[in-house]
Amino acid sequence: MVAANTDALAGIVMSQGTINSLRGFHNNAVQLSAPLPVVAESAEAAIEVLYDRLVIEPAHSPRSTSHSRAVRTLGEAYGQLRPTLSLCKRVKVRAGRQSLDFDFALKGNRIEELSRVWSFDLKDMDPQVEKVQAWGFRLQELREGGGELAGEHHLTIEQDVPVKVLYVPPKTAAQRESLDLAQDAWKKIDAKAYPLDQARELARSA
Incomplete structure (x- = not known):
């Protein structure tokens, strides 16, 4: 996950086009807000908690x-x-x-x-x-x-x-x-x- 520097973004208007460009550049791993800690027993457990909240799988994915x-x-x-x-x-x-x-x-x-x-x-x-x-x-x-x-x-x-x-x-x-x-x-x-x-x-x- 890419944590964006929120100070650098202060005062900048993020258009849909800008967000799309960032998403493509960072391979869909873009965070535009300040990072927050996640409490979990392991990194794997933290990923499971975050996955359903942050990742949207394509509806046509055959491996659903x-x-x-x-x-x-x-x-x-x-x-x-x-x-x-x-x-x-x-x-x-x-x-x-x-x-x-x-x-x-x-x-x-x-x-x-x-x-x-x-x-x-x-x-x-x-x-x-x-x-x-x-x-x-x-x-x-x-x-x-x-x-x-x-x-x-x-x-x-x-x-x-x-x-x-x-x-x-x-x-x-x-x-x-x-x-x-x-x-x-x-x-x-x-x-x-x-x-x-x-x-x-x-x-x-x-």
């Missing part, structure tokens, strides 16, 4: 709070219900010339399952729908010829590997329409979708 919570929920469900398998997080799969991101991969002697979380509780759903459809298109390469898990040790992935989707449910009519479009894309690549409240069912089913 609800998305992060859903990823955490699914990871915990896998850990409880599929303990005999290794849980790989934030994995990248290569299929032909395509590269796909998944939140989880279950690994035994082979890759047993792939899953990804999507949120449909966003104000601007257009970018998210485009990403879902592009992801589904790339996944067709996996269905047609299999792929491999990128990492230190490459693991072959069968073309019929179970692919599952956990989604944060929509709340508005526009969001529900976006989910309908996404579900059409998932059906084409044989990916089974579950709402957030069925995370344990997703993790339990083989």
Whole structure:
């Protein structure tokens, strides 16, 4: 955070254009008032206190709070219900010339399952729908010829590997329409979708 010298700013009229310029110059970290102390057990704790008060995330951010919570929920469900398998997080799969991101991969002697979380509780759903459809298109390469898990040790992935989707449910009519479009894309690549409240069912089913 940049603490501005308030004495230097005395008597200066700060226009919206000036503020925008400062915000851009300081990468959105500008403080135009006198700094105040924050009492917390640690720097990390202080950041958590300040974050919600000072930072506004873009409404279209695909990595929303609800998305992060859903990823955490699914990871915990896998850990409880599929303990005999290794849980790989934030994995990248290569299929032909395509590269796909998944939140989880279950690994035994082979890759047993792939899953990804999507949120449909966003104000601007257009970018998210485009990403879902592009992801589904790339996944067709996996269905047609299999792929491999990128990492230190490459693991072959069968073309019929179970692919599952956990989604944060929509709340508005526009969001529900976006989910309908996404579900059409998932059906084409044989990916089974579950709402957030069925995370344990997703993790339990083989």
